[in-house]
Amino acid sequence: MSQEQVAETRATNLDFLFDVGNKAVENVEKLAALxxxxxxxTLEDWFDLAxxxxxxxEPQE
Known part of the structure; x- marks a missing residue:
């Protein structure tokens, strides 16, 4: 493998890792919003019930 191929492979891997990291952060944000x-x-339901x-x-005795 030439130096250029090694550098290209590393750059591709780094891009992939950044993409995976960004997807993970996006999904955590979605989960937090949900x-x-x-x-x-739930709080609104409890408030309404209260x-x-x-x-x-109450009935008078």
């Missing part, structure tokens, strides 16, 4: 959305939705619980009248 988790935040799920947490937000509001409904507090607004119901």
């Amino acid at each position: 988790n935040a959305q799920a947490i937000r939705s 509001q409904k619980s507090l607004s119901t009248n």
Whole structure:
């Protein structure tokens, strides 16, 4: 293998590693956004349930 081929192979491998790293970061960002959305939705549901619980009248004895 010539020096040029070695340099080209290294550059190709480095590009590949950067691409894989970028894809991993993008997927982590997507996962974090989905988790935040799920947490937000759950908190909204809990808040609605708490509001409904507090607004119901207890029977008078």
